[in-house]
Amino acid sequence: MDVPAAQSELVQLLNRVNPRELPKLLHWMRNSDELDQLLSDNNNNNKVILRNISDDLRASLPPNAMFPSESTAHCKMQQCSRPTVHVDSFLYDEDQVDSLCENGTMSRSYCLTCGSHRTAPLDFLSHSFSIPELQFLFENVLPDLSGRMLVDVGSRLGAVLYGGYVFSAASQLVGVELSEDFVRLQEDIVHRYNLSDRVQVLHSDVCLQNVLLQNADVLIMNNVFEFFMEPTEQVRAWNFIMKNFRKKGSLLVTVPSLQESLNTLQQEAVQPGWVEELPVDCDVYLGADTDPDALRQIHLYRVL
Numbered sequence: 001m002d003v004p005a006a007q008s009e010l011v012q013l014l015n016r017v018n019p020r021e022l023p024k025l026l027h028w029m030r031n032s033d034e035l036d037q038l039l040s041d042n043n044n045n046n047k048v049i050l051r052n053i054s055d056d057l058r059a060s061l062p063p064n065a066m067f068p069s070e071s072t073a074h075c076k077m078q079q080c081s082r083p084t085v086h087v088d089s090f091l092y093d094e095d096q097v098d099s100l101c102e103n104g105t106m107s108r109s110y111c112l113t114c115g116s117h118r119t120a121p122l123d124f125l126s127h128s129f130s131i132p133e134l135q136f137l138f139e140n141v142l143p144d145l146s147g148r149m150l151v152d153v154g155s156r157l158g159a160v161l162y163g164g165y166v167f168s169a170a171s172q173l174v175g176v177e178l179s180e181d182f183v184r185l186q187e188d189i190v191h192r193y194n195l196s197d198r199v200q201v202l203h204s205d206v207c208l209q210n211v212l213l214q215n216a217d218v219l220i221m222n223n224v225f226e227f228f229m230e231p232t233e234q235v236r237a238w239n240f241i242m243k244n245f246r247k248k249g250s251l252l253v254t255v256p257s258l259q260e261s262l263n264t265l266q267q268e269a270v271q272p273g274w275v276e277e278l279p280v281d282c283d284v285y286l287g288a289d290t291d292p293d294a295l296r297q298i299h300l301y302r303v304l
Helices: 003-015 022-031 033-058 071-078 094-102 131-141 159-167 180-192 210-215 231-244 258-264 292-296
Strands: 084-086 109-111 119-121 123-125 149-153 172-177 199-203 218-222 251-255 275-278 299-303
Touching: 033 131, 033 159, 033 180, 131 159, 131 292, 149 159, 149 210, 159 172, 159 180, 159 199, 172 180, 180 199, 210 231, 251 258
Parallel strands: 084 123, 149 172, 149 218, 172 199, 218 251
Antiparallel strands: 109 119, 251 299, 275 299
């Protein structure tokens, strides 16, 4: 049942309640622990599915979740102003990072002077949304996606596709991924978890997908170009997207903001009249493992 049908049935049910009893029922709906538990149970079930997928992917990848073929990303991380390592947020939460640090597999700091005890914290970079961020994206940032098609550019591990499957009613979830290694990983998960009724992964350059972009209702771009393309290629990709993702009312989600991405490329502002930024309420509590700073990096735009 989709949201409009559920709303209609709820209104019909309330209309049948004795008017004298209606205030009591509404009070119960606002304050009932039973309803809170129902919502909590549904979200917990969804998170269990995502954690199981994360466990399967973690077993198939090195700790940094990067393949040797990602030479451009490796080089760009080495060029960061501070020592930076890739820790994929979909694969590792804070507790798992702590565990890896304790057993020596990972470190949170680097030595300022080799052989000394002078250390400084490493910068952690993730190319994926964490599970709490996925829940926030689909339940707090995006509207009801019933009957809509979502496209994730640079789908990588497929986290957005799996999150969209369990947290939204999107009819189609399409990942576009250039790396054959990551396409195989995603296809394996889609097959193993029986997600193919709504999830599809394309092994392609997004700049070859003009028809897909023209039909998309939602476009997700999470750190998609910055570490994987040279500046000239990034400019080409942005121009292609701005030319083809034009359906009025379509939604664009980016991390970081459009302004930050384009400023890095020393590009002119976004084409006038292409999109408008919409407010995102980040004042949402999704559990102790939620990073408020990460939520504030999520930006939402609407095509005009």
